[in-house]
Amino acid sequence: MHFALSAEQEEFRSVIRSLLERECSTQVLRSAPDGPLLPGLWRRLGEIGALGLLVPEEHGGLGLDEVSMVAVLIEAGRVALPLPATEAIALAGPLLAGLPEHRTILASILRGELTIAADPATTGKFPHGHTAEFVLSGGWGGAGSVHLTPIDAGDLASLASVDPTRGLVRHTGPVGEPIADGPEVLRGWRRAVLGTAAELVGLGRRMLDMAVRHVIDRRQFGAPVGSFQAVQHALAEALVRIEFAEPAVLAAGYSMATGSSDAGRDVSMAKALAGTAASAVARTALQCHGALGYTVEYELHLFLKRTWALAEAWGGAGWHRREVGRSLGLVR
Amino acid sequence: MHFALSAEQEEFRSVIRSLLERECSTQVLRSAPDGPLLPGLWRRLGEIGALGLLVPEEHGGLGLDEVSMVAVLIEAGRVALPLPATEAIALAGPLLAGLPEHRTILASILRGELTIAADPATTGKFPHGHTAEFVLSGGWGGAGSVHLTPIDAGDLASLASVDPTRGLVRHTGPVGEPIADGPEVLRGWRRAVLGTAAELVGLGRRMLDMAVRHVIDRRQFGAPVGSFQAVQHALAEALVRIEFAEPAVLAAGYSMATGSSDAGRDVSMAKALAGTAASAVARTALQCHGALGYTVEYELHLFLKRTWALAEAWGGAGWHRREVGRSLGLVR
Amino acid sequence: MDLRDTSAEAAFRAEAREWLAAHRPDPPLPSGDTAAGFALHVQWERELFDAGWAVVSWPKRYGGRDASLVEWLIFEEEYYRSGAPQRVTQNGIFLLAPTLFAFGTQEQQDRILPRMAATQDVWCQGWSEPEAGSDLASIRSRAVRDEQAGGWRLTGQKTWTTRGAFCTHLFGLFRTDPEAGRHRGLTYFLVPLHSEGVTVRGFGRLDGDDGFADVFFDEVFVPDDAVLGGVNEGWRVAMATTGSERGLTLRSPGRFRQTARRLVDLAASGGDDLDARLADEVVQGWMAAEAYQLFTLRQITGILNGHEPGAASSLNKLFWSELDIRLHATALELIGADGELDGPWSRGYQFALGGPIYAGTNEIQRTIVAERLLGLPRR
Amino acid sequence: MDLRDTSAEAAFRAEAREWLAAHRPDPPLPSGDTAAGFALHVQWERELFDAGWAVVSWPKRYGGRDASLVEWLIFEEEYYRSGAPQRVTQNGIFLLAPTLFAFGTQEQQDRILPRMAATQDVWCQGWSEPEAGSDLASIRSRAVRDEQAGGWRLTGQKTWTTRGAFCTHLFGLFRTDPEAGRHRGLTYFLVPLHSEGVTVRGFGRLDGDDGFADVFFDEVFVPDDAVLGGVNEGWRVAMATTGSERGLTLRSPGRFRQTARRLVDLAASGGDDLDARLADEVVQGWMAAEAYQLFTLRQITGILNGHEPGAASSLNKLFWSELDIRLHATALELIGADGELDGPWSRGYQFALGGPIYAGTNEIQRTIVAERLLGLPRR
Known part of the structure; x- marks a missing residue:
């Protein structure tokens, strides 16, 4: 038994973290979904191989596994990366890798020249729609087929999301050709759910860090706000939430990487725990910031809003707990 | 609109309170279910009319309504009265009042000479079994018939309850004659549920009072424990719980007294709110007492255990919330 | 105990319900926390006033109905039940007005309340400052006596002022005795926002609306009758308001x-x-x-x-x-x-x-x- | 990352599982927090010891198996999975022993650990006092130097001592320097409960079992080798234990x-x-x-x-x-x-x-x- 990233995984994570801290400031985040610096950031992620980390080396990827994916997407969550990294890494890369006819698209994604959106429930509503050239639709719950649809083959309208940096759209038009079926779809769904869980862990860490920094700096009643027991205890509980969600997310990555028969259950548990943890941390972080956190001039709201969106994306906590219940024989 | 006890109700409540504070000390409570002073206390409750408060005056009662019943049973809960007051006041009195053939039993109850137990689910398991002469069985959820069974017609065995002062028994033997059907059973069920809710409010108040007194007296780290914000805030939340449950219990009494068509829903809401409030206060009170509250030498545990028993008696909070959901069209 | 409406209460309820059903904005108004939405809300609140529903619990002479507390509650119930919008006048009507009734002079009440009721003036609350949030008593904005002009000069900054960018007046606490300790030495002032030296900067709330404002005061002159409830009495006066607020x-x-x-x-x-x-x-x-x-x-x-x-x-x-x-x-x-x-x-x-x-x-x-x-x- | 058992771990797991399936008390033992139940538990723990399962992570010379931390965790997992009971020896094995390994002299380890492993001695924890619950540093029980006898005299009261009425030994903190401040001046003592001057009074826990005890010390003599980790070093030593405990x-x-x-x-x-x-x-x-x-x-x-x-x-x-x-x-x-x-x-x-x-x-x-x-x- 050994529960830790390998030295190589740790190194990769650290490279990604440096890159994102440098190139994905909150100023860049505010410029999303179509800020001028975002395409360059996407290309940089491509250059270091992040976007193809699950793609086998013979198809131009890094051939890494889901544990590495989790490590990378926690970092993406930490900066609320306003780009479809989970879509590219978890879904598009592995699905396109086996398909020679889509070699060019894959190569463009891996180089960070092209983004791709995902619409698992085929509702026509999905994020990153204005910048993506394709959308992968279908595959909700791991069932059915996934289709590859060129976005300009249909009509696009902006939708007002709680989180404007997501670039949510309504897309109408013909659905493209099916590119995956059966177990590939199931694996893709699970990877995307897990990737979202990882982003939520990163978001939770970031919001907690911000709250801690704020209550150390902010003084009221002649003392730092963070010296009051009510604030201390609320933040301690927030740390408990994140500390006990993160291992479940990493372990679900391990389950997927090793093809465990419990992978579905583990991924659902990861998403449920990460989503509720990040949502709870969001509330605590906002409360600890007081009115300051309630303004759009301060940065906290960017992370709150992404958390709210991702907590319900790819199945909310209740949905995934039902999946776990099914695996335990408690839900039919 | 006027939401307060009348002067007469207030006066009656106050008389009951004085009597119970005087004659139902925790020493008496510890002596239950068959302590030597309990029969005298029961007779005193009979003498001042409490046991027949819902019985029409022509049948020897006080002819009061369910609002008065709630006021009285909150006081019973405050001392964790180890006698079947809810059974006598809410159930037996009104059910027997219309039955000439049971006039003698009713009179004995009203005089506080006889106690009567209740077993709404007809499981053969009920409290106060060693001291009662009869058990009223059946009527769960307000449906079916209620039967009057002489306890000595069957076999009796003690059951170990979390709350030993309840005198829980297993009774086996023939079920007695039916004495009520239809709307009488429904009213009886609701009254008993409501009476239990009232007891829970009283228990909650008492546990909160004890915790407050303790944290004022107890010093740690050179200061009263009650001056620490974590303790202050936990007790503030406990007060919120009770303060917002009590009006619902009183209002449900009013609904019953005025024959409101919402009475069933209001009573279920009262039980659900009172049960969860008292259970939450129990946890907080125990935590505020620390190890002291965790001993049987100290008094707190007597009230905790009664709370746990009554929270699940006559339908737990989940059961009653489903009833409310049904009335709102959300549950079939 | 009687939880039913009295016949008077029932009549009041029926009248309110009927009027609201006929007049409530449909479709619902946009948020009152944007410039455009605020204007529509003011229009609606004036309609309320014209029909006598703006301030039901106030005396008739100020535009109210002398309604009882119970009737006020009934009106609120019917108001929200009808789908009518949250009220942009709430800080004046529900927070300042009770304080004015308790501490204001007759002149202040006569001057301020009718205009507030009619939504001619809309009041915002000036409590918080960058360094005074939960710790309200640490307010730094100050008011310096100007004997010659017969009034006070206000200087400082209020922030997180709800709808501050759209309101016409502000009530708030200013430090009049810098020597006195925290809660002492504060005074409750009533300030027109069009006064010289006032700068208002709206900024976005969590939901994106410009519902907040910074309000800067630079030697803003207000006359003596802008003081509510006595010089250096502000904490006591304000606590009455915060009691209403919460x-x-x-x-x-x-x-x-x-x-x-x-x-x-x-x-x-x-x-x-x-x-x-x-x-x-x-x-x-x-x-x-x-x-x-x-x-x-x-x-x-x-x-x-x-x-x-x-x-x-x-x-x-x-x-x-x-x-x-x-x-x-x-x-x-x-x-x-x-x-x-x-x-x-x-x-x-x-x-x-x-x-x-x-x-x-x-x-x-x-x-x-x-x-x-x-x-x-x-x- | 590898969450599977290694082959050694898997073998260890299999051995533990097999032994536990064959030997775990069935029907389950009554509560170990009553006199009668405690005796049955001691019997069970001796059976565990005889088979080498009492203290798997300890060195072989003290009755352990030199098991790794992971193997210890595996044993715990299999132990509870089998339905085996909570351990009445836990305070000694899981709280005192780690402290002994860290701070004890060779002599203390050799003297105490084998008897603890074999359930010959059963240890209880003497932290809390009536006035020292959460505020552990306010301990009042004291130890006074007896130069002549070459040891210490303990006086005071410990309370809420789990299974104190059934255990043979107590470890706890006593104040050796009454002049020193709260955390300073405390010493960690190891005390046989059959010593003269010790009075133990069991009392009921919430669940009714006599799981708690008051332990009174009246000039109880203990020799110098009853001190664990140095005189006036008790707080530092104890904190290591509380880290394990929680x-x-x-x-x-x-x-x-x-x-x-x-x-x-x-x-x-x-x-x-x-x-x-x-x-x-x-x-x-x-x-x-x-x-x-x-x-x-x-x-x-x-x-x-x-x-x-x-x-x-x-x-x-x-x-x-x-x-x-x-x-x-x-x-x-x-x-x-x-x-x-x-x-x-x-x-x-x-x-x-x-x-x-x-x-x-x-x-x-x-x-x-x-x-x-x-x-x-x-x-």
Whole structure:
């Protein structure tokens, strides 16, 4: 038994973290979904191989596994990366890798020249729609087929999301050709759910860090706000939430990487725990910031809003707990 | 609109309170279910009319309504009265009042000479079994018939309850004659549920009072424990719980007294709110007492255990919330 | 105990219901926390005033109906039930006005209240400062006596001022005696925002609307009659207002009962697919809204019997703020992924999240409850 | 990352599982917190010792197997999975022993550990005093130097001492320098309870068992070798023990995973009638138990890589104590009115309620987490 990233995984994570801290400031985040610096950031992620980390080396990827994916997407969550990294890494890369006819698209994604959106429930509503050239639709719950649809083959309208940096759209038009079926779809769904869980862990860490920094700096009643027991205890509980969600997310990555028969259950548990943890941390972080956190001039709201969106994306906590219940024989 | 006890109700409540504070000390409570002073206390409750408060005056009662019943049973809960007051006041009195053939039993109850137990689910398991002469069985959820069974017609065995002062028994033997059907059973069920809710409010108040007194007296780290914000805030939340449950219990009494068509829903809401409030206060009170509250030498545990028993008696909070959901069209 | 309307109350209710059904804005108004929305809200509030519904509990001479506290509650209930919008005048009518009635001179009342009732003036609250949030007593904005001009010069900054960019007047605390300790030496001022030296800068709230403002004061002159309740008496006067704010008058139960009804409708609209766990959440939210109503009825009976709620208003604040979040969070869970879309529930959720922060954070309220209602010792 | 057993670990697991399946008490033993039950438990623990399972992680010369931390965790998992009972020796083995290994002299280790492993001596913990609960540093019991006799005289009272009425020895803190401030001037003593001047009075815990005791010391003589880790060094030494207590060693995940499994079985036994709300509660409890397991695996990997958990053990304490209550509360809701009956779930619930109190209240743990892990400032 050994529960830790390998030295190589740790190194990769650290490279990604440096890159994102440098190139994905909150100023860049505010410029999303179509800020001028975002395409360059996407290309940089491509250059270091992040976007193809699950793609086998013979198809131009890094051939890494889901544990590495989790490590990378926690970092993406930490900066609320306003780009479809989970879509590219978890879904598009592995699905396109086996398909020679889509070699060019894959190569463009891996180089960070092209983004791709995902619409698992085929509702026509999905994020990153204005910048993506394709959308992968279908595959909700791991069932059915996934289709590859060129976005300009249909009509696009902006939708007002709680989180404007997501670039949510309504897309109408013909659905493209099916590119995956059966177990590939199931694996893709699970990877995307897990990737979202990882982003939520990163978001939770970031919001907690911000709250801690704020209550150390902010003084009221002649003392730092963070010296009051009510604030201390609320933040301690927030740390408990994140500390006990993160291992479940990493372990679900391990389950997927090793093809465990419990992978579905583990991924659902990861998403449920990460989503509720990040949502709870969001509330605590906002409360600890007081009115300051309630303004759009301060940065906290960017992370709150992404958390709210991702907590319900790819199945909310209740949905995934039902999946776990099914695996335990408690839900039919 | 006027939401307060009348002067007469207030006066009656106050008389009951004085009597119970005087004659139902925790020493008496510890002596239950068959302590030597309990029969005298029961007779005193009979003498001042409490046991027949819902019985029409022509049948020897006080002819009061369910609002008065709630006021009285909150006081019973405050001392964790180890006698079947809810059974006598809410159930037996009104059910027997219309039955000439049971006039003698009713009179004995009203005089506080006889106690009567209740077993709404007809499981053969009920409290106060060693001291009662009869058990009223059946009527769960307000449906079916209620039967009057002489306890000595069957076999009796003690059951170990979390709350030993309840005198829980297993009774086996023939079920007695039916004495009520239809709307009488429904009213009886609701009254008993409501009476239990009232007891829970009283228990909650008492546990909160004890915790407050303790944290004022107890010093740690050179200061009263009650001056620490974590303790202050936990007790503030406990007060919120009770303060917002009590009006619902009183209002449900009013609904019953005025024959409101919402009475069933209001009573279920009262039980659900009172049960969860008292259970939450129990946890907080125990935590505020620390190890002291965790001993049987100290008094707190007597009230905790009664709370746990009554929270699940006559339908737990989940059961009653489903009833409310049904009335709102959300549950079939 | 009698929870029914008296015949007078029933008549009042029927009149309010009928008028509201005929006049409430339909379709609903946009948010009053944007410049365009605010103008539409002012129009609506003037319509309310013209029909005598703006300030039902006030004396007739100020535009009210001399309605009882119970009738006021009935009006609130019917108002929100009809689907009418939140009121952009609330800080004046529900926070400043009770203070004016308690501490204002006759001249102040006569001058200010009728214009407030008619939405000619709209008041915002100037409590918070960058360094004075929960710790209100650490206010630094100051008022310096100008003997010659017969008044005061105000200098400093207020912030997080709700609708400050759209309001015409501000009430707030300024330090008049810099030598006196924290709570002492503060004075309650009434300030027209068009005064020379006032600069207002609107900025965005969590939900994106420009609902907040910084208000800067640079030697702003106000005459002596801008002082409410006596020089250096501001803390005492303000505490009366904050009691109203956190308690009953700012957030009457009608508003949350209406939200709870909408939640029940939302849950029922899904038909048989409703998950039992979510059904239970809805029931809990609905019961909590009812419990708030019943608590309030009891509280009002107490007030009518001469018991001022005082610190008990902190119980209201704690309860309604958590209730509002719960109702909206449950709705968003019912809605699922579509909850991300801008809409009444997602907007309402963001608004509700402010509840435990504004009007004195819930941490402050719990301390008040512990110390003043439970009698726990201060540190 | 590799969450599978190595082949050595798998072999160890198989051996433990097989032995436990064959030997675990069946029917289960009565509570070890009564005189009669305690005797049966001692018998069982000696059987464990004879088979080499009492202290798997200890060196072979003291009765252990030199098992790795991972193997220890595996043993714990298999132990609770088999249905074997909670261990009445736990305070010695899991709390005192780590301190002895860290601070004891060779002589102390050789003298004490083998008898502890063999359940010849059973140790209880003497921390709390009537006036020193959460505030452990306010201990008043004192030890006065007896130069002539070459030792110390202990006087005072310890209370809430778990199984104090049945144990043979006590470890605890006594004040050796009354002049020194709170945390200073304390010394860690090892005291045989049959010493002259010791009086033990058992008393009832919440669940009715005589699981608690007052231990009175009246000029009790102990020799110099009863001091663990140096005179006036007691606080530092004890803190090492409390770190073990609240964290990993006292409450390994296996115990809660077994409770979670029993809960799932209980819920499944109701068949299709299971309410979706309660099913969700069960799932949440089960997931939390798994999360505790995964957290622990990660923590152990960290320890093996040289990172002492330190204050992080407060995270364990907060999590397992709330988890235990949650699992039992959910079970009681499933059981309904029958939960009133004395039984494993109602007993377990009452026991679980002690979790947030003993081993340092959860309030104390949250403060530790805030100050030491998050770096928040002290008041």
